[in-house]
Every structure is written in C-alpha cells, then in structure tokens.
Amino acid sequence: MNPEHRRIAAKYLADKWRWKPLEYVFWLAALAAVWLLPSHHLILNEIMITGLFAMSLDLILGYAGIASLGHAAFFGLGAYTAGIFAIRVTGDPLLGLALAGFASAGLGFVTSFLVLRGVDLARLMVTLGVALVLGEIANQLTWLTGGADGLQGVTIAPILGKFEFDIFGRTAYVYSLIVSFLLFLIARRLVISPFGLSLRTIRDNPLRASAIGTPVDRRLIAIYTVAAAYAGIAGALLAQTTQFVSLDVIALHRSADVLLMLVIGGTGYLYGGFVGALIFKGLQDVISSWTPQYWTFWIGLILVILVLIGRDRMNLAVATGLARLRGKPAPRPRTIVGDR
C-alpha cells in the first residue's frame, strides 16, 4: 500500500469532522449577541428556535432525502406538550423540554412507518396529512389545548431554580442558545458518523445502499425519530419562552416556512436552518416595516431566484440540454441498454 494514499485518505476524513473557522464565528457571534444586542433578545430567541427547528428538518431532508410538508406536527406537539405539562404538572422547564422531546420522538417513530411507504410525492402528502390531522385534534380538544383561543396561563419556573425568565427575553435567548448548541453538537457528531454517512447513501441511492448491506428502513426510522424529537424540543422552547401556545405552532404555514428557510440557507450542512431562519426573519423584519402587507412577495421572489441560480443540478440540466441541442453527447454519458 502506498503510504501517501493512506495519508491523503486519513486527512480527507479527518478534515470532514474538524471545526471550520466559520463555525466558531457563528457560535461566538450568537453568544456575543447576549451582551451586544440586548434589545433584540426576543427576536433572536425566535430566530434561534426557528433555526433549531429548521436544522431538525435538515436532518431528514438534507441528509436522508425525506421531504416533509408537515414537520410542524412535531414542533406543535412539543409546544403543546411543554405548555400543558407546565400548566398541569410542573413549571420546571428542563423536565418539560425532555418530555416534549420524548412525545415528539414517539410520534415521529410511529409516523415514520407511513413515511417509509412512499417516495417524494407520497411523503409530502403523508407528512402534510399527519400535520393536518394533528392540527385539527388540537383545535377540537378545547378543554386541553384551549382550541382556537390558545393555551393560556403557562407559567414556567426559573431554570434550575435560579434563572428566571424576564420580559426582555435575555434568559429566554440564553436558554434557547444553550439548548440549540447542545443539540447541534449531537447532530454534528451524528452526521459525520458512519450512521450519518449511510443516511447520505440512502439519500443518493436507496437501492444501492441496500445492496451494500445498509438496513435502509431502520436508518430512516431512526433519523426521522431523532428529527421529530429535535422539532419537539424546538416547539417546547417556543412554548416555554413565550409562555403561550396557539394553533399557529402546528399550522401548515409553519411547515412551509421552515422548508423555505432551509432551502434559503441550504440543506445538508446543519447551519442552513440557522442561516435561513436568520435571513428569513431578518427579511421579514426589514421588508415588513417597509411594506407590511406584501413582504411575502419579496420572500417568494428571493426564493425563486435562489433556486434558479444556485443549484448545480440545474446547471447540469442546462448543460445536458445545450449538448443535446448541438447534437453532442450529454456531459455524463450513461448506458440506456434496457433489460428486465
């Protein structure tokens, strides 16, 4: 064996999990905002929570290739679980967070079997359907959820009995930041592991993944459950830091928005959700102050432009089309010999 090849291979793999400078910048900036942006803690808290939610979608979409239009089902379940738990049992935030995570993980595990049944379009429909059903249940169970009025009277005890939530959102932001960072660390570990690598093989080619001995269904069930738990914890963070839960947490637009944010920020590198949430909420803030009613027009336009220019798959399609027009072979030739 050529030791040079060995060294290159080892270095390549090691580089994959080494922290990049921009990653430090990102988290240090998020931390610095605790002191530097005291008047923006409420919106930063919301961005951090939404970013965590979008990261949970990235785990299934960016890494495992599962497109979902109903990811708010898990966010919403987590929010309601945390809210109801605070009202009926105890206001301890960490217990509520853990419970919400487990509840959403449970729902994720059960519904993952539905998701396995189909591919892209069927998955969109199934995930959408689950979220709609859950939303209607939340709407009907007025005695438990407050229905359309929302869940009133959520009071959250100080974190660890020490850090009380304040009206400026400082504690809230720090709390969301720490929880998000810890969950991010675990997710980062997960995506660079053999498990994470196998998810990418499933995303790229489930047929081949199975042909190299990967138990495809089990891997998908596992990541779907983890992503659901993450989304549930994000929902719980929102419920606890705003001390209110409404049907909005589980609404279709929340599922759609989080997908938009992830696409804006980019899939498959974990930060896309946070970046997308920052851009999305930032744009929403800026544009809506300028034109309160039409800000979604601009968001939509930006999204369309992004998809049009930024995707190498698009480039390849264009290149192939051009080559065909000129009567030349496509850039990547493939055999089209058919056989049963």
Added chain:
Amino acid sequence: MTPALETIGLVKRFGGLVATDNVSFRLEQGARHALIGPNGAGKTTFVNLLTGVLAPSDGQILLQGEDVTQLRPDLRVKRGLVRTFQINQLFAGMTPLETIGVAVSERMGHGGDWWRPAGGSPEVIDEIVDIATRFHLTDVLEERTSSLAYGKQRLLEIAVAFACKPRVLLLDEPAAGVPEADRHELLSTVAALPRDVSVLLIEHDMDLVFSFAERISVLVNGALFTEGTVAEISTDPRVRAVYLGESVDE
C-alpha cells in the same frame, strides 16, 4: 461440497407473465460462471430474486447451504451475497473514498454507529486504500463520484461491491458501456478477483464470457435452457440458434 449459491425450482410470475420459470441452478464454490441469454430472457429478474429485491412466487434460494429465500436484501449482503449493477448505482454526491468507506464500515458492523466519526479507525482507512488501489481509484479518491469518468465509475461500481467482502459476487454486465480504452483496466481487475469469491457473471459480451467464465448457463424465456463448459456451450448449435446467432451484431 455445498454450492456457494443454489436455487431450487425458482419461479417468478408477474401477472400472467412467467419471468423466471422453475430455475434450479448451482453456483459452485470459487466458480467463474456466466449467465447468458437474449434480451428479455429474465436475467435481471433472476438477479433481483437472488438479492431479495423481488420475492419469488415459488422455490428456494440457498446461500452456502442456508435458506435465504425470506431474508431481507441487506441481510443477504451481510451473509456475503453481493451484486453490482448493469447501470451504475452509485452515490452521486459522495466521493469514492466515502463510498468505499461506507461499505467497509457497514460490513464491519459500524454502520449504525452514530457517535464515532466515520473513518476514525485506522483499519477502515487501510482497507479503503487497499480496495482503491486494487481497483485503480487512488487518483480520484476525493473527487465527486458524479464527475468521474465513466470507466472509473464502472470500477467504483465493482469496488463498492468488493468492499462488502462478498463470498458470492454477482456481476451484472461489468463492462457495459465502457470505452475501448478503459476496457482492459476493468477486465483485468475482474480477472484478478480472489479465487475464494464465487462469481456469477451476467453478460452479453461473448468475448468477456469466453475469456472469464469456466461454466456457462443459458437462460431463455425465463427458464434454464442448457448449461455446460465454455467449449460445450460455444459449439452447441441450439445455443447458437437461440442466442449467439442473433447477437452477432452486438
């Protein structure tokens, strides 16, 4: 000796169509066996039955003497039954290094390991480099699979299967579509496969079949038409009639 792979009365029906018709087939240990047949003879269906992508309507599949008829595809791979594909089935967004690495860690039972970084253990890296060297892929280890030359992709296709440490390897037209210039490199790696791997070659290309295989089975309309040594098959007038005659222009 127990055959490496055996089917007993294997049948697959798609509605009224019998795609695999009562096939009883033996692949001996260490065999270099080719499965040939005209287009539509049911070769790919047969491979899909062997690997578990399709469930047979009737019959049994034995791997090293054990019944695997009901076993999931990935578990058959873990028992050493591995295939390659006629049309490349690779992971477009990944590098050959990662692709081989994923197969190696899956085989070592680390595939579900979510806490340790991939490629952390030296033995995995050693094996990746070993396989890449054997299949002439060391110069493209870090390139995106989708940007590799077709010949290299074909090599990777076999390298990935090899990384699963097959005891039985099903090669589905390994040289299909490979440009003449890269053919030799590919065929020499196929010829250099270790003898303890039993190989079933599904092929159209008669030159490759005659140079590689020691035994040949002919599949026609889903049924085993005949089987024999290369000399027997190449001189069998009936085989010429059903198959060789019509594929002269291929």
